[in-house]
Amino acid sequence: MADVLCVGGTGTVGSRVVEGLVARGASVRCLTRSADRAGASGGASGERVEFVRGDLEQPDTLGPALEGVSRMHLLTALHPQEGRLGIGAVDAAAEAGVERIVFHSAHRAHAAPHIPHFASKTEILAALEASGVAWSTIEPNHYFQNDLWLRRSLEAGVYPAPLGSAGLHRVDVRDIADATVNALLDDGHEGIRYPVVGPQLLTGEHVARTWSEHLGRDIEYAGDDLDAWEARASRSLPGWLLRDLRVMSEYFLSDGLIATEEDFATMSHVLGHAPRVFDDFVRETVEAWSRGGA
Ligand SMILES: NC(=O)c1ccc[n+]([C@@H]2O[C@H](COP(=O)([O-])OP(=O)(O)OC[C@H]3O[C@@H](n4cnc5c(N)ncnc54)[C@H](OP(=O)(O)O)[C@@H]3O)[C@@H](O)[C@H]2O)c1
Numbered sequence: 001m002a003d004v005l006c007v008g009g010t011g012t013v014g015s016r017v018v019e020g021l022v023a024r025g026a027s028v029r030c031l032t033r034s035a036d037r038a039g040a041s042g043g044a045s046g047e048r049v050e051f052v053r054g055d056l057e058q059p060d061t062l063g064p065a066l067e068g069v070s071r072m073h074l075l076t077a078l079h080p081q082e083g084r085l086g087i088g089a090v091d092a093a094a095e096a097g098v099e100r101i102v103f104h105s106a107h108r109a110h111a112a113p114h115i116p117h118f119a120s121k122t123e124i125l126a127a128l129e130a131s132g133v134a135w136s137t138i139e140p141n142h143y144f145q146n147d148l149w150l151r152r153s154l155e156a157g158v159y160p161a162p163l164g165s166a167g168l169h170r171v172d173v174r175d176i177a178d179a180t181v182n183a184l185l186d187d188g189h190e191g192i193r194y195p196v197v198g199p200q201l202l203t204g205e206h207v208a209r210t211w212s213e214h215l216g217r218d219i220e221y222a223g224d225d226l227d228a229w230e231a232r233a234s235r236s237l238p239g240w241l242l243r244d245l246r247v248m249s250e251y252f253l254s255d256g257l258i259a260t261e262e263d264f265a266t267m268s269h270v271l272g273h274a275p276r277v278f279d280d281f282v283r284e285t286v287e288a289w290s291r292g293g294a
Contacts, residue, residue, distance in 0.1 A: 008075025016177035086124035166256030
Protein backbone atom coordinates (compact mmCIF):
# COMPACT_ATOMS: atom_id res chain seq x y z
CA MET A 1 0.00 0.00 0.00
CA ALA A 2 1.43 3.38 -0.96
CA ASP A 3 0.07 6.92 -0.80
CA VAL A 4 1.79 8.15 -3.94
CA LEU A 5 3.10 6.53 -7.14
CA CYS A 6 6.03 8.53 -8.50
CA VAL A 7 6.54 8.11 -12.24
CA GLY A 8 10.00 9.51 -12.95
CA GLY A 9 10.88 9.20 -9.26
CA THR A 10 14.43 8.01 -9.90
CA GLY A 11 15.39 11.09 -11.96
CA THR A 12 16.65 14.62 -11.28
CA VAL A 13 13.37 16.09 -10.06
CA GLY A 14 11.54 12.91 -9.09
CA SER A 15 14.20 11.67 -6.66
CA ARG A 16 13.89 14.95 -4.73
CA VAL A 17 10.10 14.68 -4.82
CA VAL A 18 10.38 11.19 -3.31
CA GLU A 19 12.66 12.53 -0.54
CA GLY A 20 10.25 15.39 0.16
CA LEU A 21 7.22 13.10 0.31
CA VAL A 22 8.95 10.74 2.71
CA ALA A 23 10.07 13.67 4.87
CA ARG A 24 6.38 14.58 5.23
CA GLY A 25 5.45 11.04 6.26
CA ALA A 26 3.99 9.74 2.99
CA SER A 27 4.69 6.25 1.73
CA VAL A 28 5.87 6.17 -1.86
CA ARG A 29 5.96 3.68 -4.69
CA CYS A 30 8.51 4.58 -7.30
CA LEU A 31 8.20 3.30 -10.87
CA THR A 32 11.45 2.33 -12.59
CA ARG A 33 12.39 0.46 -15.76
CA SER A 34 15.36 -1.01 -13.92
CA ALA A 35 14.93 -4.65 -12.97
CA ASP A 36 17.84 -4.27 -10.51
CA ARG A 37 16.13 -1.50 -8.60
CA ALA A 38 12.63 -3.00 -8.63
CA GLY A 39 11.72 -4.90 -5.50
CA ALA A 40 14.13 -2.84 -3.44
CA SER A 41 12.95 -0.54 -0.74
CA GLY A 42 14.21 2.52 0.75
CA GLY A 43 17.85 3.53 0.65
CA ALA A 44 18.17 6.65 2.73
CA SER A 45 14.38 6.85 2.82
CA GLY A 46 13.98 3.51 4.61
CA GLU A 47 10.86 1.41 4.32
CA ARG A 48 8.69 4.24 3.05
CA VAL A 49 9.86 3.87 -0.56
CA GLU A 50 9.13 0.80 -2.63
CA PHE A 51 10.57 0.49 -6.16
CA VAL A 52 8.41 -1.35 -8.67
CA ARG A 53 9.27 -2.25 -12.24
CA GLY A 54 7.18 -0.47 -14.83
CA ASP A 55 7.54 1.22 -18.17
CA LEU A 56 5.26 3.78 -19.82
CA GLU A 57 6.09 1.99 -23.09
CA GLN A 58 4.53 -1.17 -21.65
CA PRO A 59 1.11 0.02 -20.42
CA ASP A 60 0.25 -3.38 -18.89
CA THR A 61 2.96 -2.74 -16.26
CA LEU A 62 1.05 0.30 -14.96
CA GLY A 63 -2.04 -1.37 -13.50
CA PRO A 64 -0.12 -3.39 -10.88
CA ALA A 65 2.05 -0.35 -10.02
CA LEU A 66 -1.10 1.73 -9.41
CA GLU A 67 -2.82 -0.78 -7.15
CA GLY A 68 -3.82 0.81 -3.84
CA VAL A 69 -2.39 4.21 -4.78
CA SER A 70 -4.44 7.38 -4.22
CA ARG A 71 -2.11 9.97 -5.80
CA MET A 72 0.33 10.01 -8.69
CA HIS A 73 3.22 12.27 -9.59
CA LEU A 74 3.56 12.03 -13.36
CA LEU A 75 6.88 13.12 -14.84
CA THR A 76 7.31 12.03 -18.44
CA ALA A 77 10.87 11.80 -19.72
CA LEU A 78 11.82 13.26 -23.09
CA HIS A 79 10.73 10.73 -25.73
CA PRO A 80 9.58 11.02 -29.37
CA GLN A 81 6.16 9.70 -28.23
CA GLU A 82 6.05 11.55 -24.89
CA GLY A 83 2.46 12.71 -25.41
CA ARG A 84 1.16 9.23 -26.10
CA LEU A 85 3.06 7.73 -23.14
CA GLY A 86 1.83 10.41 -20.75
CA ILE A 87 -1.78 10.03 -21.90
CA GLY A 88 -1.44 6.28 -21.34
CA ALA A 89 -0.36 6.95 -17.75
CA VAL A 90 -3.29 9.32 -17.16
CA ASP A 91 -5.73 6.74 -18.55
CA ALA A 92 -4.22 3.96 -16.41
CA ALA A 93 -4.45 6.14 -13.28
CA ALA A 94 -8.08 7.05 -13.96
CA GLU A 95 -8.88 3.38 -14.54
CA ALA A 96 -7.18 2.41 -11.26
CA GLY A 97 -9.21 4.98 -9.28
CA VAL A 98 -6.35 7.38 -8.50
CA GLU A 99 -7.82 10.51 -6.88
CA ARG A 100 -5.16 13.12 -7.64
CA ILE A 101 -2.47 13.56 -10.31
CA VAL A 102 0.26 16.18 -10.24
CA PHE A 103 1.78 16.47 -13.69
CA HIS A 104 5.29 17.82 -14.34
CA SER A 105 4.98 20.06 -17.37
CA ALA A 106 7.14 23.01 -18.52
CA HIS A 107 6.85 26.76 -18.04
CA ARG A 108 4.96 28.41 -20.91
CA ALA A 109 4.61 25.10 -22.80
CA HIS A 110 1.28 26.34 -24.19
CA ALA A 111 3.00 29.43 -25.67
CA ALA A 112 5.40 27.47 -27.88
CA PRO A 113 3.56 24.46 -29.32
CA HIS A 114 6.09 24.26 -32.18
CA ILE A 115 8.59 22.79 -29.68
CA PRO A 116 7.76 19.08 -29.85
CA HIS A 117 8.17 18.25 -26.15
CA PHE A 118 6.23 21.40 -25.16
CA ALA A 119 3.39 20.21 -27.44
CA SER A 120 3.46 16.83 -25.66
CA LYS A 121 2.88 18.55 -22.32
CA THR A 122 -0.20 20.28 -23.72
CA GLU A 123 -1.57 16.98 -25.06
CA ILE A 124 -1.13 15.35 -21.65
CA LEU A 125 -2.82 18.31 -19.93
CA ALA A 126 -5.82 17.87 -22.25
CA ALA A 127 -6.01 14.21 -21.21
CA LEU A 128 -5.88 15.22 -17.53
CA GLU A 129 -8.69 17.72 -18.01
CA ALA A 130 -10.82 15.03 -19.64
CA SER A 131 -9.92 12.31 -17.13
CA GLY A 132 -12.28 13.15 -14.27
CA VAL A 133 -9.32 12.86 -11.86
CA ALA A 134 -8.36 15.91 -9.77
CA TRP A 135 -5.15 17.34 -11.22
CA SER A 136 -2.66 20.16 -10.95
CA THR A 137 0.43 20.91 -12.97
CA ILE A 138 3.89 22.03 -11.98
CA GLU A 139 5.35 24.06 -14.87
CA PRO A 140 9.04 24.67 -14.25
CA ASN A 141 11.40 26.98 -16.04
CA HIS A 142 14.88 25.80 -17.10
CA TYR A 143 16.61 24.03 -14.18
CA PHE A 144 19.71 25.53 -12.51
CA GLN A 145 20.87 21.92 -12.19
CA ASN A 146 21.17 21.54 -16.00
CA ASP A 147 24.50 23.32 -15.52
CA LEU A 148 25.86 20.32 -13.59
CA TRP A 149 26.24 18.62 -17.01
CA LEU A 150 28.53 21.45 -18.12
CA ARG A 151 31.31 20.98 -15.57
CA ARG A 152 33.90 19.92 -18.16
CA SER A 153 33.18 22.97 -20.37
CA LEU A 154 33.21 25.29 -17.38
CA GLU A 155 36.58 23.91 -16.36
CA ALA A 156 37.76 24.70 -19.91
CA GLY A 157 36.53 28.30 -19.49
CA VAL A 158 33.34 28.13 -21.58
CA TYR A 159 29.62 28.26 -20.72
CA PRO A 160 28.11 26.57 -23.80
CA ALA A 161 24.34 26.29 -23.18
CA PRO A 162 22.17 28.39 -25.52
CA LEU A 163 20.36 30.69 -23.10
CA GLY A 164 20.53 33.92 -25.13
CA SER A 165 20.04 37.50 -24.03
CA ALA A 166 16.24 37.76 -23.65
CA GLY A 167 16.59 35.78 -20.40
CA LEU A 168 15.00 32.89 -18.55
CA HIS A 169 13.60 32.77 -15.01
CA ARG A 170 15.65 29.63 -14.35
CA VAL A 171 14.73 27.66 -11.23
CA ASP A 172 16.29 25.37 -8.63
CA VAL A 173 15.12 21.75 -8.84
CA ARG A 174 14.70 21.76 -5.04
CA ASP A 175 11.97 24.40 -5.43
CA ILE A 176 10.27 22.31 -8.12
CA ALA A 177 10.30 19.34 -5.74
CA ASP A 178 8.97 21.44 -2.82
CA ALA A 179 6.08 22.73 -4.93
CA THR A 180 5.31 19.24 -6.22
CA VAL A 181 5.22 17.71 -2.74
CA ASN A 182 2.85 20.44 -1.53
CA ALA A 183 0.55 19.96 -4.54
CA LEU A 184 0.51 16.20 -3.91
CA LEU A 185 -0.12 16.28 -0.17
CA ASP A 186 -2.04 19.49 0.58
CA ASP A 187 -5.57 20.41 -0.40
CA GLY A 188 -6.63 23.40 -2.46
CA HIS A 189 -4.50 22.85 -5.58
CA GLU A 190 -7.05 21.15 -7.80
CA GLY A 191 -7.23 22.39 -11.40
CA ILE A 192 -4.38 24.89 -10.93
CA ARG A 193 -1.41 25.20 -13.29
CA TYR A 194 1.57 26.35 -11.26
CA PRO A 195 4.51 28.07 -12.94
CA VAL A 196 7.64 27.31 -10.89
CA VAL A 197 10.31 29.89 -11.63
CA GLY A 198 13.39 31.47 -10.13
CA PRO A 199 13.52 35.04 -8.81
CA GLN A 200 15.84 36.54 -11.46
CA LEU A 201 15.83 36.84 -15.23
CA LEU A 202 19.10 35.14 -16.20
CA THR A 203 20.79 35.70 -19.56
CA GLY A 204 23.62 33.55 -20.93
CA GLU A 205 26.12 36.32 -20.16
CA HIS A 206 24.82 36.69 -16.59
CA VAL A 207 25.05 32.94 -15.98
CA ALA A 208 28.61 32.78 -17.35
CA ARG A 209 29.59 35.75 -15.19
CA THR A 210 28.17 34.07 -12.07
CA TRP A 211 30.17 30.88 -12.74
CA SER A 212 33.21 33.05 -13.43
CA GLU A 213 32.90 34.84 -10.07
CA HIS A 214 32.59 31.62 -8.08
CA LEU A 215 35.15 29.58 -10.01
CA GLY A 216 37.60 32.51 -9.85
CA ARG A 217 38.46 32.40 -13.55
CA ASP A 218 37.15 33.83 -16.83
CA ILE A 219 34.19 31.95 -18.27
CA GLU A 220 33.14 32.93 -21.77
CA TYR A 221 29.45 32.68 -22.78
CA ALA A 222 29.41 30.79 -26.10
CA GLY A 223 25.80 29.65 -26.34
CA ASP A 224 24.34 31.80 -29.11
CA ASP A 225 26.00 29.90 -31.97
CA LEU A 226 23.38 27.16 -32.45
CA ASP A 227 25.24 25.51 -35.32
CA ALA A 228 28.27 25.02 -33.07
CA TRP A 229 25.93 23.80 -30.28
CA GLU A 230 24.30 21.32 -32.67
CA ALA A 231 27.64 20.02 -33.95
CA ARG A 232 28.72 19.30 -30.36
CA ALA A 233 25.37 17.93 -29.17
CA SER A 234 25.02 15.62 -32.19
CA ARG A 235 27.84 13.48 -30.73
CA SER A 236 25.65 12.42 -27.82
CA LEU A 237 21.98 13.06 -28.68
CA PRO A 238 19.70 11.09 -31.02
CA GLY A 239 18.38 13.00 -34.07
CA TRP A 240 14.82 13.52 -32.78
CA LEU A 241 16.08 15.02 -29.50
CA LEU A 242 18.66 17.18 -31.24
CA ARG A 243 15.91 18.68 -33.45
CA ASP A 244 13.57 19.19 -30.50
CA LEU A 245 16.21 20.92 -28.38
CA ARG A 246 17.38 23.04 -31.32
CA VAL A 247 13.84 24.39 -31.81
CA MET A 248 13.64 25.07 -28.06
CA SER A 249 17.01 26.84 -28.09
CA GLU A 250 15.93 29.04 -31.02
CA TYR A 251 12.88 29.98 -28.94
CA PHE A 252 15.05 30.81 -25.91
CA LEU A 253 17.24 33.02 -28.11
CA SER A 254 14.29 34.88 -29.67
CA ASP A 255 11.82 35.05 -26.77
CA GLY A 256 13.55 33.86 -23.61
CA LEU A 257 11.41 32.07 -21.01
CA ILE A 258 10.08 34.91 -18.93
CA ALA A 259 7.78 34.84 -15.90
CA THR A 260 5.06 37.41 -15.34
CA GLU A 261 4.01 38.99 -12.05
CA GLU A 262 0.96 36.71 -12.20
CA ASP A 263 3.26 33.66 -12.48
CA PHE A 264 5.04 34.67 -9.26
CA ALA A 265 1.74 35.28 -7.47
CA THR A 266 0.36 31.89 -8.56
CA MET A 267 3.57 30.10 -7.58
CA SER A 268 3.49 31.58 -4.08
CA HIS A 269 0.36 29.49 -3.30
CA VAL A 270 2.25 26.23 -3.76
CA LEU A 271 5.92 26.88 -3.03
CA GLY A 272 5.62 27.98 0.59
CA HIS A 273 8.92 29.93 0.62
CA ALA A 274 10.91 32.34 -1.54
CA PRO A 275 12.45 30.69 -4.62
CA ARG A 276 16.15 29.87 -4.40
CA VAL A 277 18.70 32.21 -5.97
CA PHE A 278 21.07 31.15 -8.80
CA ASP A 279 24.11 32.73 -7.15
CA ASP A 280 23.62 30.50 -4.07
CA PHE A 281 23.26 27.39 -6.24
CA VAL A 282 26.54 28.17 -8.04
CA ARG A 283 28.37 28.91 -4.77
CA GLU A 284 27.17 25.63 -3.19
CA THR A 285 28.06 23.70 -6.36
CA VAL A 286 31.58 25.12 -6.58
CA GLU A 287 32.10 24.36 -2.86
CA ALA A 288 30.91 20.78 -3.41
CA TRP A 289 33.20 20.37 -6.44
CA SER A 290 36.15 21.69 -4.47
CA ARG A 291 35.46 19.08 -1.75
CA GLY A 292 35.59 16.41 -4.48
CA GLY A 293 31.83 16.04 -5.02
CA ALA A 294 30.18 15.26 -8.36
N1 LIG B 1 15.64 20.21 -17.80
C1 LIG B 1 14.87 21.28 -17.69
O1 LIG B 1 15.36 22.41 -17.54
C2 LIG B 1 13.38 21.13 -17.72
C3 LIG B 1 12.57 22.26 -17.50
C4 LIG B 1 11.18 22.12 -17.52
C5 LIG B 1 10.61 20.87 -17.75
N2 LIG B 1 11.44 19.78 -17.96
C6 LIG B 1 10.81 18.49 -18.19
O2 LIG B 1 11.22 17.64 -17.13
C7 LIG B 1 11.20 16.28 -17.58
C8 LIG B 1 12.53 15.64 -17.25
O3 LIG B 1 12.66 15.64 -15.84
P1 LIG B 1 13.99 15.13 -15.14
O4 LIG B 1 15.14 15.97 -15.63
O5 LIG B 1 13.78 15.04 -13.68
O6 LIG B 1 14.12 13.68 -15.77
P2 LIG B 1 15.35 12.66 -15.75
O7 LIG B 1 16.35 13.02 -14.69
O8 LIG B 1 15.82 12.52 -17.16
O9 LIG B 1 14.64 11.31 -15.28
C9 LIG B 1 13.76 10.64 -16.13
C10 LIG B 1 12.89 9.75 -15.28
O10 LIG B 1 11.90 9.15 -16.12
C11 LIG B 1 11.92 7.74 -15.94
N3 LIG B 1 11.59 7.14 -17.23
C12 LIG B 1 12.21 7.32 -18.41
N4 LIG B 1 11.60 6.62 -19.38
C13 LIG B 1 10.57 5.97 -18.79
C14 LIG B 1 9.56 5.07 -19.25
N5 LIG B 1 9.49 4.69 -20.54
N6 LIG B 1 8.68 4.59 -18.37
C15 LIG B 1 8.73 4.95 -17.05
N7 LIG B 1 9.64 5.79 -16.55
C16 LIG B 1 10.56 6.30 -17.42
C17 LIG B 1 13.31 7.40 -15.44
O11 LIG B 1 13.22 6.24 -14.63
P3 LIG B 1 14.13 4.90 -14.80
O12 LIG B 1 15.34 5.28 -15.62
O13 LIG B 1 14.45 4.49 -13.39
O14 LIG B 1 13.21 3.95 -15.47
C18 LIG B 1 13.63 8.63 -14.58
O15 LIG B 1 13.07 8.46 -13.30
C19 LIG B 1 10.90 16.32 -19.08
O16 LIG B 1 9.53 16.13 -19.25
C20 LIG B 1 11.26 17.77 -19.45
O17 LIG B 1 10.53 18.22 -20.58
C21 LIG B 1 12.79 19.89 -17.94
